[in-house]
Amino acid sequence: MRWTTPEREALREAVAGFARDRVAPALPPDDEELPPAAGRDLLKAAAELGLPGLLIPEEYGGGGGTQLDNVTIAEELGAVDAGFAAGLNLTMTVPGLILAAGTPEQRERWLPGIAAGQTVLAGAMNEPSVAGSELFDPGPGPDSGYRTRAVRDGDDYVINGAKAQWVTNAGVADAYVVFARTAADRPGIASTSAFWVPADTPGLTCGPRSRLLGLRTGFHAEVFFDDVRVPAASRIGPEGQAMRLLMTTTPGMAVGLAAIFVGVARAAEDLARSHTAERRSWGRPLRDHQAVALDLAEMTVTVRTARLLVRSAAAALDDGAGAADLAVLVPAAKARAVDAAIDCAQRAVRLHGATGVTTGAGPEKLLRDAWTGYSCDFTREMLYLGIARALPAQPAR
Structure with a gap:
């Protein structure tokens, strides 16, 4: 399946540039808290790209985007900062509840403000x-x-x-x-x-x-x-009926979060590859030692496997897949993505040695972000129990 199009690649590049040029410089040192004013400024800048309203139909001022668009940008933002990305993901995906269950008057009253970045x-x-x-x-x-x-x-x-x-x-x-x-x-x-x-x-x-x-x-x-x-x-x-509606109208929140953690895993892989190329031991780069090379290879496979599952879930949502299929794909994507983030971040910490556990160096922040993934939108065990409950409706293949 072709996951991208020229338009989606242009969106990815724009969001990657925004994350690099606007989000990264705004992050406080040593992973301190982002001041509220700075957070609002970043959300306003994201609105200039149309991100808060990406999934809102054009008739309400949104971008009319797809879930594949959603996970594409979520990964780019997650690779730079998962905290900001998760907050934006909520504003982007909760409108699914209003679109599905809101009255025409509610949609007209609330959605344009969200799409314009005026309503967090x-x-x-x-x-x-x-x-x-x-x-x-x-x-x-x-x-x-x-x-x-x-x-x-x-x-x-x-x-x-x-x-x-x-x-x-x-x-x-x-x-x-x-x-x-x-x-x-x-x-x-x-x-x-x-x-x-x-x-x-x-x-x-x-x-x-x-x-x-x-x-x-x-x-x-x-x-x-x-x-x-x-x-x-x-x-x-x-x-x-709110709980039943939430589970059927906002799966974009789960796949968006999953993509954010693919971004965390990718950032850990990038840090590890850069560090092991520059750091030398016994007269050669760390990456030239077989044990290190195997870790790097495992990280590459882990990131790409998680990304494929997340994009499969997003594509299934876009294609209108049945509830039985989504009940397996969406939680599987979230669980696999957080697993990937934890695994890659742990390897990055280990490959960096003492630097890996130093505040502000990068790997330890990624590991803390990764572990927080199972404290939002269900734990790993509950995601897997949800999959198990859905299996009787799945034909054996």
Whole structure:
């Protein structure tokens, strides 16, 4: 299959240039936190390339792009900085929920601002006391699911609760897509609704910025809801159907994240190849020693294998593949990509010796970013359990 076209290659080159010329120079030394103003400036610059609206149809001011476009640019950004790339990925892919389940009026009201880079999104989902694996519970009861509640009050809903300290883009977002329970007598999978909540809505506040193991240039914080009142017209999709809609309308988020971690793996491979070409031992470059050469070869195979699986998943989404196929391909791509990032980053750390564990040298940041990959959009075990659950619907080949 041909993965690229002249237009997609031009897009890749433009994004690679943006990552090299704008993102890389803005990164703070020693992997410190990116200041909010600098983060907003980068997002504004990304909007000049049309990246926030890449997947939004042209009729709403977007680029009308494909998932293959999505993973192409996500890899380029991930190779330079996974934290910034992950925050942008969320704003790019969450609109899939609005496109699929939003009303015509909601699409007209919200999508053009996202496409123009004027609206940064955050997805307020996870909660500290609720495991994400509850989505896979085969027999959930009414006690399962989120604790955040949205209670109907006339023409409004009133939201109360809190979201965990790893909400992406919290504190810099212009709007939050909030997931809250609208019924207490049904399992979370059948009683969770999604709401569009502007960041300046009274009662919505964010905690201090969280410092994660990796993705430190991103923005993450707790989000609190204290009698947050939103109109019923801000509910996205039917009441109680948000979780099912999320899993079927935003797979681009998972493949985009997967491509970001392919970028991390690629960056680790590039660092290792450069270092072992320059560093000498016993009168010759490190790469000329057989043990090192085998590590480099393994990294090359690992990166390319992960990239092929990610692009296969993206192409399947673009081609309208069936749910049974996507239920295997999408989590497989995410799992393989994070595995590749961890493996390549660990090899890069080892091949750099003491330099590899030195802050600011490069490999240790990549390793921390790579390990953070299983803390967003499900752990490896849950991704594989999802694949296993989908296998009975797959014909044997």
